[in-house]
Amino acid sequence: MIAVEDPRLTFARQALGPISSVPMPGLPSHLLALVDARDVLHVVKRHTDAGRFRQEAHAYITVVPHLGDRAPKMVAADPVTRSLLLTLLSGQSAVDLPPCSQAERDAYHSAGTTLRALHQVVPAESGDAIPAYLAGRTRWWTGRAHTAGLISVGERRTLLAHADALAIAVMDGAICHLDYQPRNWLVGSDGVVRVLDFEHARLDARVRDFARLEHRHWRLNPHLRETFFDGYGRPPDETERDLLIRFGVIEALTALVRGHESGDPQLAVHGRTLLDQLI
Known part of the structure; x- marks a missing residue:
């Protein structure tokens, strides 16, 4: 044969x-x-x-x-x-760094610098359609969650109000990675963070690249948030912090529905817990 x-x-x-x-x-x-x-x-x-x-x-x-x-x-x-x-890049996955170590803090600082470099790339297209797109995604995920019986009628009403607010929100557009978190960071021997997996990368709201970090990694480790933004160059302003909450709603809905559909209880619980915290 x-x-x-x-x-x-x-x-x-x-x-x-x-x-x-x-x-x-x-x-x-x-x-x-x-x-x-x-x-x-x-x-x-x-x-x-x-x-x-x-x-x-x-x-x-x-x-x-x-x-x-x-x-x-x-x-x-x-x-x-x-x-x-x-x-093929060499280095240590950032998820394997000892928690609360100097190495972890240094990695978050370098990851902020790397993301800043990505966000400084000048996009080829206008970002005018981003708010409408994100509002549409929120409505779409809300519909799927409601159909699956994962949210109540009252929660559906609140989520649709979030979508309406997103549709008229002012937000900076940038080329985003959209899965920016430690599982996609490699820490080289020089301490520099290299980033992997650009399958989601596209023009989007710049603050969205902070949302996964904010709602999955920084809530229990707020010192890493400060370190990251020190590397990035500046923290979110008040308007951007409000957007982070709204983008957290999208994150929660996505995790809740995908966890339910794929039989991943850990992901579904993350989505449900985050949704309860945000709405």
């Missing part, structure tokens, strides 16, 4: 020439590590969703180069296998 080569290897060989796969225990199945003839490490990331593939490939062409060595570089993209060939 003739063995069929992993199409990711075929794609990578066409781009790099001679390659060898590199065993990396713990690497997710959609990632494949390999080394080329010059002993340079790479990773092939395969998407199951064509839209996510296109969005991340576009980000690596238009946005990620502005981050320099704070992000991987894309070598090639293959729409047939929905795979991206990227340089």
Whole structure:
């Protein structure tokens, strides 16, 4: 029986020439590590969703180069296998840093600096449609939560009022990562945080990149918030703090519905708890 080569290897060989796969225990199945003839490490990331593939490939062409060595570089993209060939960054995952350590504080400071660099990229399009888009997303998630019986009639009314407020809110647009949190940070030996996974990156409200940190990581560790914004350059102003609450509502609804639909009780509880705190 003739063995069929992993199409990711075929794609990578066409781009790099001679390659060898590199065993990396713990690497997710959609990632494949390999080394080329010059002993340079790479990773092939395969998407199951064509839209996510296109969005991340576009980000690596238009946005990620502005981050320099704070992000991987894309070598090639293959729409047939929905795979991206990227340089492999070395470093320690920020989630593995000892809690309350100086290393953790330093990582949050560097992560703030990295995000500032991303937000300084000049977008190619206007951000005028962002408030309407976010209001629409809030209504959409509210509808799904209500249909699934996850929220009450009164909560639905409150959430729709949140959506109406978002529709007329003033907010700065920026190129956002939209999953900016420690699981996507690699801390190099130089202490610099490099960021991974740009499949959600797009023009959005700048403050949204703080929302996941605010509602998942900073509530129990407020000192990390201060450290992060010291690296970023400035903290949110009063208007932006109000937006963080409204974006927290979107975060809560997303977690509640996705946790329910995927059978992930931990995610659903996070969404329910956060929603109770915010509305």
